[in-house]
Amino acid sequence: MTDNLQRVYQQACDHARQSAILAAVQAALEWDERTMLPPPAAEYRAEQIALVSGLVHKQWVEPRFGDWLAELAASPLAEDPYSDSGATIRELRRQRDRAVKLPQSLVEAIARAAVLGQNAWQEARRKADFQQFRPFLENMLALKRQQAEAIGYAQSPYDALLDDYEPAALSAEVTQVLAALRNELAPLVAEIAQSGRRPDVSILARRYAVGAQEQFGRAAAARIGFDFNRGRLDPTTHPFCTTLGPHDCRITTRYNERHFNESFFGILHEAGHGIYEQGLRVDQYGLPLGQAVSLGVHESQSRLWENLVGRSLPFWEHLYLEAQRQFPEALGDVALRDFYFAANDVRPSLVRVEADEATYNLHIVIRFELEQALLLGDLSVGDLPGAWNEAYRKYLSIDPTDDAVGVLQDVHWSAGLIGYFPTYALGNLCAAQLFAKADEELGGLKALIAAGQFLPLRQWLGEKIHSQGQRYPAAELIRRVTGQPLSHRPLIAYLRAKFEPLYGL
């Protein structure tokens, strides 16, 4: 290998790291927008974000960067696609190829529309008035169609967008796996409904003081491994996790005094994302080996800690006394089993983020179908609220009471995140598959969790998933770690093993 080649490799990596600095600036502006920004400042913030995202894009499309990557891709450094240099070159090229296809003006237009759209969405949701959000969504869809055409696709324009979140996934394949999942979920949900058993969920709607919720949630996040020395937790409207640098991962939540679940499981969820981000290689920050592999795998980490750990009986065996101490009036007279049952109430509901583990994926199927129809023009934005409500009747036998808890409940479309929703369901599949493997390799997770020993699981995930970055494509990574391609079966097995005894099926 020549010195020259090594120099070119170094230049390409330095170039990517520069663009990561700008991307972190953009993340900082976006975090602030969603947690701190005075509402009238949104328009100017949109200008700032648009300008910076344009600079990020400019950095990616710089011709000499393309030349370096082309030279490197044809060199021995790229021979093994899973080596450090091979994976780095492969993924930088993939990202750059996507960027080159997008005109700068479109990138900036989408960034600006995303900020304005989110602002309009917040206002519309507050008033439960979809009409006021409608023009923003129409505008965003037009831009996303342009994006799909610019990037190109073999089968569906939707694939061009999906690829942003789940590289190399195809909507046809996702449709297949979600159909298989739905076919097995529907009978399970029906059996549960017919069981006649129902937990007393009113205990979760007692008074949980916000300050105590914050303290309890923060302590739980720290205990499972979110590092608050290198991160923050703040309130927001629509919770998210974002990374502003190698030592700056920020999670958010929203508090509801009359609903324990919302912030607590939300915090565990975002902490799961955060633990992935904090487990990435610091020395590779801004390069593919220091970046999460896909949103599906990212979601597997949040779901794993939120559900497979956080909603498990062993977890509450470990934590319930503390919960009772923190919320004596709400939980002092509640038995552990009753609390556990209430936290695992399976019941068709209106709001995705509050859904139980069994019905959750049906919420995703609805969004996945609707956003494809919107993008392809098979459904007009004006008809969306009606189609939304109809889908909820069809899949969940439930009728949205208004748009705020209906079509306006999620931020994604307002922010241009079309093609994002299916990654939630893929994450659920992946979480169950990884958890089963970890359980096998660590010799029984239940005992560890009941003892409050979360470190072995976190280290296992750190070694198998987090520290790998983008060395392997997502599907390959899962296959290597679990020995199987991604399947709906581990999730169904997990759900049946959990809910059959609980509901006496």
Next chain:
Amino acid sequence: MTDNLQRVYQQACDHARQSAILAAVQAALEWDERTMLPPPAAEYRAEQIALVSGLVHKQWVEPRFGDWLAELAASPLAEDPYSDSGATIRELRRQRDRAVKLPQSLVEAIARAAVLGQNAWQEARRKADFQQFRPFLENMLALKRQQAEAIGYAQSPYDALLDDYEPAALSAEVTQVLAALRNELAPLVAEIAQSGRRPDVSILARRYAVGAQEQFGRAAAARIGFDFNRGRLDPTTHPFCTTLGPHDCRITTRYNERHFNESFFGILHEAGHGIYEQGLRVDQYGLPLGQAVSLGVHESQSRLWENLVGRSLPFWEHLYLEAQRQFPEALGDVALRDFYFAANDVRPSLVRVEADEATYNLHIVIRFELEQALLLGDLSVGDLPGAWNEAYRKYLSIDPTDDAVGVLQDVHWSAGLIGYFPTYALGNLCAAQLFAKADEELGGLKALIAAGQFLPLRQWLGEKIHSQGQRYPAAELIRRVTGQPLSHRPLIAYLRAKFEPLYGL
């Protein structure tokens, strides 16, 4: 006027607005750094700020921008220097000329020295050990001398630095006005000391719960006119005010449970800065007509609300009952006059930011004299602590107990802010001169303030100062608004009128 000329003017303004967007991004990163950032993230944040500040500088020095401004400066658009276009062209040229004169390498060297200097200063202050800070200050002074030479000056290199904060001010003039001020302050401070009267300041060191302080300070800031719909208030270590966009002005404070003054008058001070920023013309954001005219005038606004309003008897006649309601244990048994007297305790002290209105300016005179001597080489850095202590004995008859509360108390020199201190005193002069004029034109401010009617004063300042932006240079603005050049007399008159009755002089 040709269409072409109008087009060039538009291009130049658009160019300046672009650079303002980047500057706002930098401000956002810096605000976050000082209020939110996890400490281990500081290093990467420095990378982000350095990159963005480099982009701002690059935008300013772009050759075509200079060409446009040169063409405009020779055109009819610049004929009247106080017209919209004339002032805009004049000030853009002035700012660009300064930017162009500074080599990028020097800008970067100063930025780097500022980061290292502030770090070293913090450490040295903690240990009260000036020697460990000495080489950093020597290095910074060498760089600032280079900066002064690069920019150029007619009389003193100090003027080239002062110009950054107080455009067009000359150190000879500042020396004169501060000498006049000092000559009249010294006897006043001596008379007060000899009066034998002293307030009971211990009432301000009772327990003031932080939450109540925040609530009370926030309400007071809102009442004098800081618009929380277009701004925020957050806690920080070293309070400041910053602007992130035309509707996004953020102030900060620090709370001390055992010191009422620190946060309350600090909040009024920063709110005064904020009211200026919020009163700038939104349609001119990023252009000279939408920017504050100088640091001295900026400080006049903060000092006016903090001292001439906030520390006045009428202000507390209006607010004291509420203060007693908010802090019943601390103030329930304290008479209004005793509280007012305690808040206006005049006493030579070691620390500038805790100084009263009468002695404050003597702290500034000391710094102004010392930093000139340092820059000109008349004083070596090694001799600085001795010179500092000697000056405190001479001007304030007080002996610094150690370097932490002596020469190391302020961050400014470590950050390269040389030429900044006199703007504090100029702000005090200017505040008194404006307040006297407003009092005359509004027919008595005392009655308005005692009635809690702050809007007339704010509107008067808005019309006379805030909405003018940089239309007139600072000195010209003050002359036009008050009918007089800036003078020490209104401040002395104000201080005598206030303190003579209080101390029975």
